[in-house]
Amino acid sequence: MCEPHILKMIEDKIEEKMMACEMFTAFDITLAVQRAGIKKRHRKIRKEIKQVAGDLMWRYGYQNTLITLKGIGKKANLYHPPGADLDTYLPSIKPAAISVIKYNPKKNKNHKDTKSTKALQ
Numbered sequence: 001m002c003e004p005h006i007l008k009m010i011e012d013k014i015e016e017k018m019m020a021c022e023m024f025t026a027f028d029i030t031l032a033v034q035r036a037g038i039k040k041r042h043r044k045i046r047k048e049i050k051q052v053a054g055d056l057m058w059r060y061g062y063q064n065t066l067i068t069l070k071g072i073g074k075k076a077n078l079y080h081p082p083g084a085d086l087d088t089y090l091p092s093i094k095p096a097a098i099s100v101i102k103y104n105p106k107k108n109k110n111h112k113d114t115k116s117t118k119a120l121q
Helices: 004-019 025-037 040-059 114-120
Strands: 063-069 073-080
Touching: 004 025, 004 040, 004 073, 025 040, 025 073, 025 114, 040 063
Parallel strands: none
Antiparallel strands: 063 073
16 A cells, blocks of 8 residues: 555546546556656556546546557556547656766776766766
């Protein structure tokens, strides 16, 4: 079970989507929660997202349909208002992580600029 503040944020993000009549998956909510500063992996909060969405979908008249995500080929539950064109849903893609290469003077003995490399360490 998630911490109460994370559960509240999940509920808020789902309600935002539903009030705006947007289609979404549990992964969309995970990304929204992560953008808000919560550092939890999708697999750790997916179950809570689905439970909260299931509880709220009746209040907002939402439906839940299993779809195959375009371009990805994975299946996901899509939460949507009745009559929504499911073919128009575009899956969210997590931004690629930025990799930082750390300079290691022991591995690169030919590098002579020690002032600029100290900032990287």
